[in-house]
Amino acid sequence: MDKKRSFHPTDGGGGDESMTRRKRKVEEPTADAVREHSPGNLRPELLAFAQGRTTEVKRKLDKAMKDIELDIEANERIYPYNGGRVTQAEVCRRAGIRKATLQGDAHKLTTKLVVNEFVARIRTLAIKGARSVRRNVTDRANYWKDAHRQIADAYRIDALRYEAGLTELEKLKAESRPLQQQNAELQDQNAELLKQNADLRTQTARLTEHNAQLREQVGRLSGSNVVLLPPRVP
Template sequence: MKKKFEGGNGAAEFAGLARHAKQRSKNVVQALRRAMGAIDVEIEGSDGVYPFNGGRLTQSEVCRRAGVHKATLLTATHRDAIRLELASWLSAKKVAGLPSTRGARKSIADSAQVWKSAHAAVALKYQLAELEHLELKRQLRTLEAEVARLTLANKALTQGQNRLSVGPSIQRLQLVSRFTEE
């Protein structure tokens, strides 16, 4: 015996399911477009090479990145819209020179060599700056010692002048006091 579904309006339930299905389809399209945008950014950041999946960029890889099963693209809802959009996006990437797997390995090796040479140049500049810094510190110590020596010499000279200027005054006082005593 069949049991009837109780408590509900069949048309309203169908409309709710249809709304839910449309929203789910929109979510799939948004997820795929977000994944394509993220992949674009990653390719730009890695000198034109897709940095994952051995450099291969396929529909399956985009679906994996979007969290969508590849079979979803085969459904009637997605077959004519997002699947075609994804296919044209992938073909544009291939026309733009996104390398194949072998080419990706070679490009990655070339990119690694470029980064190694850039790193070596930075390391050399750092070493030169370190040597210059040490030389400037040595010069600073020499100049500080010179300042200290000149400061002492200046003190000695100013104290000697004070004695000289005080000396004649004392002598005058002594002369004046001799004359007044007599």
């Protein structure tokens, strides 16, 4: 007669709970494994990789903190994200890393302290609190509304002045047209007088030359015995 096999939670064949405990026991690292993977026992290439990751996290956090300061400065002491609140989690979000990263051995005594000091300092500089932010934003909005209204009024005034200037310019152009016509006529007359004067100068030069020739002929006749008779009267 076969004996029935009884199952006990501690044997290898019964119950999900016992299986879970065994799995957890297998997955837990031993003390030797921890010592083997400690920084002092890491292989050089793994240690260099870990140090590179640490340096990259610090670089990302430094950039995120600088960007946050620039955002606050550009927005007149208001942080434009996360409801205006600058926290450790917000710095990590801007850096693109998990907040849990700061809890690791490589950062919890160094980088994390730097981030916490940065957050504390920013909180003293930035305007915080939803009510304060809303009031400040409302004041700025009212300021820019007034500035926009003043610019619009100045633009309208300049537009009216421009239209008035165009009207006055057209009026002056209309008044100047007869004067321009008269000036053109006077210029034509002056050109004609200059031409006549040039003709007179030419005629005067010719008469002067003819007179000189007559004087020369008279001089020659005076030295001879020729008697000049008066002209006949018809």
